[in-house]
Amino acid sequence: MKSQEIRSKFLNFFEGKQHLIVPSAPMVLKNDPTLMFVNSGMAPFKEYFLGNTEPKNNRITDSQKCLRVSGKHNDLEEVGYDTYHHTLFEMLGNWSFGDYFKKEAIAWAWELLTEVYGIDKDILYVTVFEGSNDNDKLEMDTEAYNIWKQYIAEDRILKGNKKDNFWEMGDQGPCGPCSEIHVDIRSKAEKEKVDGKSLVNMDHPQVVEVWNLVFMQYNRKANGILEDLPNKHIDTGMGFERLCMVLQGVQSNYDTDVFTPIIREIETITNKNYGKDEKADVAIRVISDHVRAVAFSIADGQLPSNTGAGYVIRRILRRAVRYGFTFLDKKEPFIYRLVDVLSKKMGEAFPELSAQKTLIENVIKEEETSFLRTLDQGLVLLNRIVEETKGDTVSGEKAFELYDTYGFPIDLTALILSEKHLKLDEKGFKEELQKQKNRSRSASETSTEDWIVLFEDEAQEFIGYDSEEATVKIAKYRKVTSKKDGEMYQLVFNLTPFYPEGGGQVGDKGFLEDKHGDVVYILDTKKENNVVYHLTKELPNHLNDSFKAIVSSEHRALSSSNHTATHLLHQALRTILGEHVEQKGSLVKPESLRFDFSHFSKVTAEQLQEIEDFVNARIESKLPLEEGRNVPMEKAIEDGAMALFGEKYGDTVRTIRFGKSIELCGGIHVKNTSDIWHFKIISEGAVAAGIRRIEAITNKSVRDYFSENNETYLQMKGLLNNAKEPVKALTNLQDENTELKKQIESLLKDKAKHIKDELKNEITEINGVQFLAKKLDLDASGIKDVCFELGSQFDNLMLLFGAENNGKAILSCYISKELVASKNLNAGTIVRELGKHIQGGGGGQPFFATAGGKNPQGIEVALEAGKTYLG
Known part of the structure; x- marks a missing residue:
């Protein structure tokens, strides 16, 4: 059974059980600060389980893209070494939100596996929660046990502990017991030797969990106490790749048709045969897995970068590259060539792959x-570390610096050192790594208390599109403490005029005022799992009173001005550069805007001017805002609205139109483009392959920009004696300066020549080496010229010169090439050592190197110490 058919049978089965089929949500989460990526099938539905939003249907089924590479659920280091862990995987799931419960979930799971898919009942085992004697004092899930007895022999129903059979969303939130379904695909001979039940949850590659049925019935409070949920839910997750392994009769996920086309392409590119060499096999599995994770992430709008989710994606890709580099001998880019195969294989189920294929490849x-x-750079640096190492062990601190500063993988360092018959101080490396983790953890540590509910509010209402103030009541609040911000409070109102951060736009600021005139300032507004909360440094004095909630008009006006400008900019880019341009990210704040877009070449100065003029023409046209609320998604797309990849849209959407610019958007906008006043591009550049970034300003920031530039112009003009033609006057000054520089260079060369003639007589012989150490009144360039001119006239020459320029110290070392070979002298090593005397460092080639430092007083000491290298 092909993988496409397996996926379809699952979705069609549950559609027949009155489930609504929904598409996979984007993997990158926008409004959940607790997760970077969707790491389980239930993550996109958290707001339903928490009761913050009503689901569109009480029964849902889907195939969800998931990524497990960080935090509690981290499978990254296992990927490639076994046959069933992955970074990206599909989670087939069926969901009940307060509708059916254990009886139906178990019955349907059994029906699908044994009747629809035809899996032999004799290779299946199930587990149920055995209860716990810890603080929770939970009883065994006898309800699930008794239901399972109707379908499977009791000796195949195993009791599982809390680790395996009690599922929790996190430290807080909905949770409950679960039943896992395991499959034993070992050979008959192996089964006769060892009973399958003893291998369940023992990480055996052929006795694996294939489906988990979670029975959500509790809520975990911040203090650890469990309370019953008002409604019971079903959350199931079946590993698609593992299911394919079972149904296709193979012993590894990588032998299924989910992976074999990618593996065949890797074999073709690398001339390696999968299954011949274990190290190469691991590399091929790593690459075939990781290319999927990276491709889907880019398709969902997350580009590789140095921070946050982008750093995780970069780390996954670099892991794939180094496995290819080390074990497949691939020293040039090749992973991008696998995207075509991946797109052909999965593009039908996930059309974003095909639509974004060119971008992903680039x-x-x-x-x-x-x-x-x-x-390549790391190899040079590692060789230098090896040269400087005394003994047979490279320090963990040096290896960590190479890893942390230059991104050089530690396992590659260890491999190269072993080839050079050297050891790595792994303990020292791990200690340095742990120090870094501790620093990072303490900087981001946050503790969140339980919500204190003042009154139950059915649904929070957002009225910010129509009003900047309202009379509100606090429905609930909680305290959040972090090292970065200290103690903060999150307040949830029954209704709010405050726009929460989203769609690239920052959250509103403002204040709360009670009837006594007391004010509490709202520092930011955010949204988590569909609940808008307001951040304050303190709680109001009278929590149960009504308050006047007032949005900062200036903060909102400037933010909305920049937000509308991004829409006009998007239209301008597609008009001037071409319709291949798509938005890839934005940041809208009161001071400025940032807009990332797909484009494969630098935007010229002429094009930037055209873009700026295009936007300003729309501003001058005074285009009114035409807003559409609750527009059916299909109608919005028919009308030409732009939908962004990686965004999650509902059945109805909000459209924003200014003239011919129409986009799906939930942000705050100006009522008329004339409110923007003016648009000015500040910079344009690349942020990733095929992704450009424009930074721009509008409104007050443009006024400030022109004012500052005018003041600078007047100051420059004053320095030019108020010349009538300041540009011409400045050009004349530059020409004069160039001519004077030439004259100075000529004088310095004459000076260096004169000094060189004097220095010839000062060279002395030490142990067969012509040697001179001296402080000179020259710059670094002049010293270098002197070194090489003397070097051309003397054999077996070693020169060590120092100089002081602008309060800084310089050391230069020259060694004849014959001395480098015969005496094993190295100028780079020498200046690095002597550089300590001037509180600096440097390097270079074995025959010439320089060092710089901040302590000129150390020059004489360094020159004297230079003699010690000659014995």
Whole structure:
């Protein structure tokens, strides 16, 4: 059974049980600060389980893209070494929100597996929660046990502990017991030797969990106490890749048709045969897995970067590159070539792959090229570390610096050192790594208390599109403490005029005022799992009173001005550069805007001016805002509205139109484009392969920009004696300066020549080496010229010169090439050591190197110490 058919049978089965089929949500989460990525099938439905939003249907089924590479659920280091862990995987799921419960979930799971898919009942085991004697004092799930007895022999129903059979969303939130379904695909001979039940949950590659049925019936409070949920829910997750392994009769996920086309392409590109060499096999599995994770992430709008979710994606891709580099001998980019095969294989089920294929290929290729350069640089630095190492062990601190500063993988460091018959101080490395983790953890540590509910509010209402103030009541609040912000409070109102951060736009600020005139300032507004909360440094004095909630008009007006400008900018880019341009991210704040877009070449100065003029023409046209609320998604797309990849849209959407610009958007906008006043581009540049970024300003920031530039112009004009033609006057000054520089260079060369003639007589012989150490009154360039001129006239020459320029110290070392070979002298090593005397460092080639430092007083000491290298 092909993988496409397996996926379809699952969705069609549950559609027949009155479930609504929904598409996979984007993997990158926008409004959930607790997760970077969707790491389980239930993550996109958290707001339903929490009761913050009504689901569109009480029964839902889907195939959800998931990524597990960070935090509690981290499978990254296992990927490639076994046959069933992955970074990206599909989670087939069926969901009940307060509708059916254990009886139906178990019955349907059994029916699907044994009747629809035809899996032999004799290779299945199930587990149920055995209860716990800890603080929770939970009883065994006898209800699930008794239901299972109707379908499977009791000796195949195993009791599982809390770790395996009690599922929790996190430290807080909905949770409950679960039943896992395991499959034993070992050979008959193996089964006769060892009973399958003893291998369940023992990480056996052929006795694996294939489906987990979670019975959500509790809520975990911040203090650890469990309370019953008002409604009971079903949350199931079946590993698609593992299911394919079972149904296709193979012993590894990588032997299914989910992976075999990618593996065949890797074999073709690398001339390696899968199944011949274990190290190469691991590399091929790593690459075939990781290319899927990276491609889907880019398709969902998350590009590789140095921070947050982008850093995780970059780390996954670099892991794939180094496995190819080390074990498949691929020293040039090749992973990007796998995207075509992946798109053909999965593009029908996930059309974003096909639509974004060119972008994905370009981004991956650029990332590969960049990291391969890093590996080359790292090899040079590692060789230098090896040269400086005394003994047979490289320090963990040096290895960590190479890893942390230059991104050089530690396992590659260990491999190269072993080839050079050296050891790595792994303990020291781990200690340095742990120190970094502790620093990072303490900087981001946050503790969140339980919500204190003042009154139950059915649904929070947002009225911010129509009003900047309202009379509100506090429905609930909680305290959040972090090292960064200290103690903060999150307040939830029954209704709010405050716009929460989203769609690239920052959240509103403002204040709460009670009837006594006391004010509490709202510092930010955010949204989590569909609940808008307001951040304050203190609680109001009278929590149960009504308050006047007032949005900062200036903060909102400037933010909305920049937000509307991004829409006009998007239209301008597609008009002037072409319709291939798509928005890839934005940041809208009162001071400025940032807009990322797909485009494969630098935007010229002429094009930037056209873009700026295009936007300003729309501003001058005084285009009114035409807003559509609760527009059916299909109608919005028919009308030409732009939908962004990686965004999650509902059945109805909000459209924003200014003239011919129409987009799906939930943000705050100006009522008329004339409110923007003016649009000015500040910069344009690349942020990733095929992704450009424009930074721009509008409104008050443009006024400030022109004012500052005018003041600078007047100051410059004053310095030019108020010349009538300041540009011409400045050009004349530049020409004069160039001519004077030439004259100075000529004088310095004459000076260096004169000094060289004097220095010839000061060279002395020490142990067969012509040697001179001296402080000179020259710059670094002049010293270098002197070194090489003397070097051309003397054999077996070693020169060590120092100089002081602008309060800084310089050391230069020259060694004849014959001395480098015969005496094993190295100028780079010498200046690095002597550089300590001037509180600096440096390096270079074995025959010439320089060092710089901040302590000129140390020059004489360094020169004297230089003699010790000659014995």
